[in-house]
Amino acid sequence: MEEFPMNFVLPEPLNGNLQQVAAKVISDKRIDRHDAEVLYNEAPLGWLASLADTIRRRINGVNTYYNHNFHIEPTNRCVYNCRFCSYNERNSRTVWDYSPEEIGRLAASAPERITEIHVVGGVAPGRGTDYYAGLLREIRRVRPGVHLKAYSAIEISYMAKIDRISLEETLSRLKEAGLDSIPGGGAEIFAEEIREKICPEKDDAETWLKVHETAHRLGIPTNATMLYGHIEHYSHRTDHLQRLRDLQDRTRGFNAFIPLKFKHANNPMREAGEVSVTEDLRNYAVSRIFLDNIPHLKAYWPMIGRDIAQLSQHFGVDDLDGTIHDSTKIYSEAGAEEKNPSMDETALRSLIAGAGYIPVERDSLYRPLNRSEH
Ligand code: SF4
Secondary structure, three states, X not given: OOOOOOOOOOOOOOOHHHHHHHHHHHOOOOOOHHHHHHHHHHOOHHHHHHHHHHXXXXXXXXXXXXXXXXXXXXXXXXXOOOOOOOOOOOOOOOOOEOOHHHHHHHHHHOOOOOOEEEEOOOOXXXXXXXXXXXXXXXXXXXXXXXXXXXXXXXXXHHHXXXXXXXXXXXXXXXXXXXOOEEOOOOOOOOOHHHHHHHOOOOOOXXXXXXXXXXXXXXXXXXEEEEEEOOOXXXXXXXXXHHHHHXXXXXXXXXXXXXXXXXXXXXXXXXXXXXXXHHHHHHHHHHHHHHOOOOOEEEOOHHHHOHHHHHHHHHHOOOXXXXXXXXXXXXXXXXXXXXXXXXXXXXXXXXXXXXXXXXXXXXXXXXXXXXXXXO
């Protein structure tokens, strides 16, 4: 038998709880909330990475996806005042509210190569579907053929209230105006006792889920998010993941899950601080393992920084968002790593390949595009 050097310390054997969870994951069985909390609380980080990577390879092989996209934030005026928000007019250093014509000009200025425009912003008072559908038509007019991923569930539910129409009618009008899919924002943390503290005026979890369920029924795919690392506990995260997994079992309409790290600059919750990088990685891994029915796990690189985004691929992440190309303010105002996020394709591909995965340019529905010159 080989001798180890005197100072070499063998890793502790896994405890029984972890062995049981690992046995489920490896034999392709679902883990439950209790199992997920065991992983959050007890799993050694390197071991957790291997487990998440097993699932990631089962679903996505060694591909890591990216796209050419462009972000537009129409306004930071907002009827709500979420305590974690560094972006709305009350907490931001600047206030903006683009006219439809300005938004058209912004869309027209986006690089030729983009395949997707992502539109999300504050919930400006009094605006209903006519206004939001008009923005979509204006973008469609100047950029026909580009996929329009637009409006959080919170914006959509507000439009429905202003117009006094159903969510189904609201979404149908938006779809008719060119909406292709819906981003995942506004989910925050579903647990009511936390929502009451961090975003008391905002729609509740049931409304968020209902918007997405209705969209799925109308054939509009969506994404889902979770704001983590503030005052929530692991049990709140597993409750959130469970509600998403349950909805996905019924509809299969979610494309991707995007954990969003709470950033503490310039908002009333700054005292909460920020969680560590290892906590970010742990959260990616547990999400990947638990959400066995949502195909993609996205790390939004401007928020966590390029190095952690690269590393996150070993913790289940298979999508690094895209080139972005805009002065996105939602996270930069909150102290995100990237102040004016934009990355060219060569840099994005090398970030992916540097961790040993294969960069694949995708469209908004995760179909490989095979148009790279690399
Ligand atoms: S998080 Fe969104 S809904 Fe809440 S205050 Fe900020 S912009 Fe408004």
